[in-house]
Amino acid sequence: MQEETKQKLKQEGLKYAENLTTESVECVFNLLDIIIKDSENKIDDMFLGVLEPLKTILLQYVDKIDGVQN
Numbered sequence: 445m446q447e448e449t450k451q452k453l454k455q456e457g458l459k460y461a462e463n464l465t466t467e468s469v470e471c472v473f474n475l476l477d478i479i480i481k482d483s484e485n486k487i488d489d490m491f492l493g494v495l496e497p498l499k500t501i502l503l504q505y506v507d508k509i510d511g512v513q514n
Contacts, residue, residue: 458510465506473499 473495480488480495507513 455510462506462509465509466503469499469502469506 476495477492480492
C-alpha cells in the first residue's frame with residue numbers, strides 16, 4: 445500500500461475516532477447530570493456547577509484528535 449493511501453486512511457479514521465469520542469463524552473456527562481439530579485444525596489449537587497466547564501475542557505482536547513481544530 446502506498447504511503448499516501450495510508451495517510452488518507454489514517455486521517456479518515458481519526459475523524460471517526462474524534463466523532464465517536466465526542467459523542468461518548470456528551471453521553472457520560474448527560475448520564476452524570478441525570479444521576480446527580482435524581483440522587484437523594486444533596487451533597488453531590490455541588491458537582492453540577494463543574495460538569496459543564498469540565499465537559500468543555502475535555503471536548504477541546506477531543507477536538508484535537510484528528511489534528512484539525514474546529
